[in-house]
Amino acid sequence: MAAEASLATAQRSLGDPGISYPLWPPLTAGCPRTSTDDVSYPVEVDYAYDRADPALFSTGGGVGRGSGLDRWAPLLPPLAAPGLAEGGTPLIELEPGVFIKDESRNPTWSHKDRLNRCTTSAAVAVGAPGIVVASSGNHGASAAAYAARAGLRCVVIAGPELPPAVDTFLNAYGAVVLPVPWEARWPLMRQVVERTGLHPVSNLTTTHTGHAFGPEGYKSIAYEIHLELGVPAAVFVPTGYGELLYGVWKGFTELRRLGLTDRLPRMVACEPAAAAPLAQAVRKGLPAAQVTVEPTEAYSIVSPVSGYRGVVAVRDSGGRALELTDDQLAAAHGELARAGLWTELSSAAGLAGLRALGVGAGAQAEAEVVADAADFDGPVVCLATSSGFKDRGVGARTTEVITPEWEVVCRRLRAAGIRD
Template identity: 70%
Template sequence: MLLTPDSLATAQRSLGDPALDYPLLPPLTTGCPRTGTEDVAYPLELDYAYDKVDTAALFAPAAARTGLERWAPLLPPLLAPGLGEGATPLVEIAPGVHVKDESRNPTWSHKDRLNRCTTSAALAVGARGIAVASSGNHGASAAAYAARAGLRCVVFAGPDLPPAVDSFLTAYGAVVLPVPWEARWPLMRQAVERYGLHPVSNLTATHTGHPYGPEGYKTVAYEIFQDVGTPAAVFVPTGYGELLYGVWKGFTELHRLGLADRVPRIHSCESAAGAPLATAIGRGVPAARVEVGATSAYSIASPVGGYRGVVALRESGGRALTLSDRQLAEARAELARNGLWAELSAAAGLAGLRSLDASELPDDGPLVCISTSSGFKDREVGRRATAPVAPEWPEVERRLRAAGLAD
């Protein structure tokens, strides 16, 4: 089923049983109906007519690579107008260590790649608007793409919604509803059912999310490949595991199409305050629920994981890394010393790499850390960090000496 001449997407396929497929529409946002249980919902992915991909044209060097249109044949039909998402820089911060800076997307996070695809799905099914449960990057991005597409957006946020993110959401005209964390998904389900909204975040007990969303994240892998070829390993900040899965699938497609000679190891980088993916891997189960402890890395502090992450780690030979706030803060400071202002959660990729000994790092290619979003999204943004200085030279000199600038 082809909705546009550009997209080669053909069907939705179950990750619970790859032999099961479904039509491309409607998107099955509650997971595979034939493999799910009360405890585990299995996500779906999209399948494509890979034999029809013109690899020479699609992966040829491009002078201007902005917007997911660049990769349209290997994406769901892009019905929603874009904002120039993608084509983010790959910055080498040390010999052989690169950072994919996703803060350069239109709403300053990787979520723009996902929401271009999910908002397109909302248009495809004729929804009047979209609904999302988020207190950060996902909500801000969903609100922007909904506004661009002429759709309403309802955001069920947490009670501690950062003021900067609240302003971001409101600027796009979103309906912002801060509620207790445990109430977000149940209330969102009711809004979807009663008001004809299209859900662009999770509805199930374990994480399935939207089947179209992670397809947008494949483009991160395509861009890395064009910049440095196949890396030895990719370190991915991980909450629900959608970005992790998308990056893995992108490299898998590159290998399937004969462009890459292998798939790199894909490592998940979670907050140790929760780490549902590491828990699932340790228990040998498809997905896990955990209690989340205190952490400032709110964007990746997830109480529930999903099967996508398990697949990405298992198939790539990656590791489930867990990180303390201290390790995240050290990585964020290292990024800042290299001119990159990252959200604490966004520094998890570099923190994951730095958590390994040199002997544990592969040497068969470059190492890539994904930095998912701007430091603007952190909770402390908006609080004044610098005290005023008296307009007198002795005080200025004292500050300069304290900063280590004295001769």
């Protein structure tokens, strides 16, 4: 079924909402008028909201799950690239009032598919021969899949420690994988864009701006949560550059703008303590910050630099920017697995954030923050962004083959609390 037409009208600067640009070409290096040498401001997409049909947001208003983001086409940039039935992921109740939005149910088993449907569509619309992305994980794999689906080439500029499973994953879709030293990634990305005309679908700027159309895809998470649950009290978001955080926030603000709710959620950014530039930016009142990166296993959300989108989402929603240690991430990761949800370690940051605020059975809060949790008047949603298969340690441990004698087996069972 064909998607309805997009109501997108323009690109608007987040640095100064009074500044707007034509919708085409997509600004892939942020807002040229407000950005400085030190801080880059992103742009976002504006729509003819007065022409949006509120029936789009009623339960029966959508088409089947097979349609993916097409259901929301009027409030997305033009979906020129074919989809893979991205989105439509379930909300799973972990405990009363705490829901996990399981983004591992996407076509490449992470939330990034919502973004790449939009960025690849931009590449198709401008007639680019392909796309290029700097990523060592979910973003790259998702871009590679959408490029394959659209018949475009895809170059993935990866870091030197590309997890082996992700390497296989990227190559499966036919991407050209170029692992380079960390510091070379973004300069090489710019060079590839300039010299080949490949369309960039990840960041090109000093502080993070990314692709103008990308976070629009994440709005669909807000639309879906609203359909199933209404507007929650808070959304806990694993946070690297803040595109997901901002996209979900923007989706809820649109629902209010369209008169479908008068509530908005508090947006809680959940960064690894190993590198929490957004938390620093929020603390210092800056549009973005740079930090040194300490060791962490949460490779999907570790970044030395933040972007202005994250600040807007946390500030305007009355939210928080939390810093989670690897131990806190591991505890939340284990809690999710024990509930049947095996996520990437980075993906557990949402639940880890909730627990850090002292909410629920697994809470590990300091006294200071417990009071905060009581502010949540209603259900909360923790985004779980990706599948456990993507972590570095996967496959590292192998359980040895045992002799199938009952005594041997029995010892194992008893150690696990199973009695014969």
